[in-house]
Amino acid sequence: MTFKADLAGRKILITGASSGLGAHFARVAARNGGSVAVAARRTDRLEELVAELGELGAPQAVAIGLDVGDGASIHACVADVVAQLGGLDILVNNAGIARSGLAIDQTAEDFDAVMSVNLRGVWLMAIATSRHWRDTGTPGNIINIASILGERVSLGTASYCVSKAGVVQMTKALALEFARNNIRVNAIEPGYFETEINEGYFETDAGKATIRQIPMRRIGRFEDLDGPFLLLASDASRFMTGAAVPVDGGHLLA
Template sequence: MSDKPLAGRAAIVTGASSGLGRRFAHVLSDAGASVALMARRVDRLADEVAAIEAKGGRAIAIPLDVSDVSAIGPAFDKVEAALGPISILVNNAGVGGEGMALEMTEETFDQTIAVNTKGVYFGAVEAAKRMIASGVAERGEARIINIASIAAFEQLGGLTVYCLSKAACVSLTKGLAREWARPRIAVNAICPGYIETEINSDWFGTEGGQKQIKGFPRRRLMDEDVLDEALLMLAGRRAHFITGTTITIDDGQSL
């Protein structure tokens, strides 16, 4: 098999300015895909594009707040104009939605659902329209990968709204996979456990964070690279027969 299995494919990664999104963009590029990095923090995107290009990859940066549904279509149009037909979408953008129910504000609730659920849904819809129109779907190369969480299946303290948003993400993954089975668009989700990233490093450095880690069966956090193989499988040719699936990778944290 070629060491560039995604050569000739155009991919989008949302929330690509840091953390897992940044990692996904590099992994897809290393596998040969041309990658559009999308996020609100445009300055960070430019740095990542430069890093990918320094390795010989092809990448572009496009600002996008996925909670603004009206902006998703025009952003995807820019990708097609620059990189060609979209064949891979990684719906990675997400927010935490922290807060106890009695203190939860309507603003935080709405923002969590807008990014973690609504943005995922309409991002998938916009990608699917283009995948069908361009013939990518007919060739069996259409891949939509939603990044959910073990929070879709677990009730995490102080994260009721976040859990709600990720459970909805898993549900819409299965629903869209069913709708788009005959057009041959593979829609799947990855459900990670706790991974040490920029977003949570401060918390896990505290006494409370360390106590949480000690409560995990293996008493550790996962590394950012643990999702690489699942991402490449769901983005590549093997996913021709995988759709409506959720892959949980959590080091046993949910046991």
Template sequence: MDLGARLEGRRILITGASSGLGAHFARLCARNGARVAIAARRADRLQALVGELRESGAQDAISLPLDVSDEASVKTCIGDAVEALGGLDTLVNNAGMASQGLSIDHSTADFDAVLSVNLRGVWLMATEAGRHWRETGTPGAIVNIASVLGLRVATGVAPYAISKAGVVQLTKAMALELARFNIRVNAIAPGYFSTEINEGFFETAQGQAMLKRIPMRRTGEMEELDAPFLLLASDASSFMTGAIVPVDGGHLVNSL
């Protein structure tokens, strides 16, 4: 099965697409013939990526301003994406942020900021897209970007781990509720990949120690997310919902 071919003509909205995994997924979708809307807060980066996508042949790629923590912004973004793309087939909830430090050293504001983007933002986007699909009677797919830290913990990232555990349960709960409307909700749980959010970490002593705890003894390459993403973002996964797919080099099966 050619998973990439299953994206041809598919209308996809990707949040947090100004850098990292979101930008990578946008390039992947465009390369495989999808009609792509990318959304984030950093408008300059979005415009640069749209230019790149159009130069590569995705002439109808568009960018949309979005703050996933703001309900009005979410509603506007979904509406504008539907109008510009002529509908919506797949929502990719990728926007996220992290914070470092022991939980007792975090302020309430730190905690609220992470949960607002990583969990509340996913909720707002998924429910708004779900309402659109229910009201129009059209099928839809949601791909949430969770994390292995939603399935196990590490020191110094409590708000992030808590938020991603919430995304895991949100994925399962919404999958259960929305299946009757032909709306599928799945998640990818990446392990450790080098992105802007952890830039420089794996060169530190702590980062090197982390790598030694991964059975494959390395971080993932972005391209190693492509097949799971293409599966969940397309109708190739038409009988999958509520699935959490780890891509982690064996991190979750290591007992350390």
């Protein structure tokens, strides 16, 4: 049997969708027939995105306020998505932040903030959605947005590296546990892409040096993530779980 990498009929929740990769994944899902719930703290941006998603072909598109650092907000979000979309098939765990600077100069509050969003928030979202799928007896699909910095390190991003390494291991551990409930868990590990988190960095001398370390000698373009995203979101990956897919121009090889 041949499967198309389309999302027709799928109901997809994307966290951290007010900008960057989250907003891009929402557009990809809409173009490929998915119904999309975009969630973030900046709801003003979400309303503009929802209108765009409808124009791109999403049968349904809704905006939901979400703070992944708040357990009550997470549970309310999942319930709201199920109610508004009539169900939930895919969670894209995309919300993330960074605190730059040498670890020795970081405060405990800096570290806690990164872990709260990048690691704890991903965990709580995965647990909340998986309990819904378990309790309703429906299959589920989680795509965690990790990073190649979960497998390598860079100067001045220690807490971010630690959090993303945790996401990679979480992906594998939850995949093992959740398989019995027909829930798949995979991750995408983007290399260097320009987003709000690193805006302007690649114009600096340090940023240009980073690009020279990438075998393909360029940073990623958002559309470079479309294929891996559609693979993991669709039935084309129906026998994949616990995988972490790097999309980095070969950076992990360097």
